Amino acid sequence: DPNGSDYIESEKSKAMRAKLTQKLNQFRDVTIRTSQQNGFGKLHSKLSIAGSVFYAMNVHDRFSLPVNPSSWLVVSALQAAGAAADVEERGALNAKPGDFLRDHRFHEGECIRLRPGWRFMRPVAVRENSR
16 A cells, blocks of 8 residues: 555556566566576575675676676566666676665666656665664
């Protein structure tokens, strides 16, 4: 219920949400199957370390490795679902978590944009209360 208790979702919105869910589910299934067949699950932490080191050394553009595998996966899913604006392959590989929160008007090169009509929700602050 994104807009309050009196929000009624239109048929067009319901159809679009169903299509998005279908495409994301297909992406998930293909990605899981590919990952299991090729053993990618064991490489995630190694790719994360390598991407971070390459980025810190400013040589990340020379390799076809993602700077942050999780961000790259999210960008890939958004593109597969048709929600992401055109992101070139290098832009997807260079994606970092903060890139989803930046305003494209001020950080054009370091942000992930969605197609018109789509938006990211506000970030949620998560606190751990110490006792």
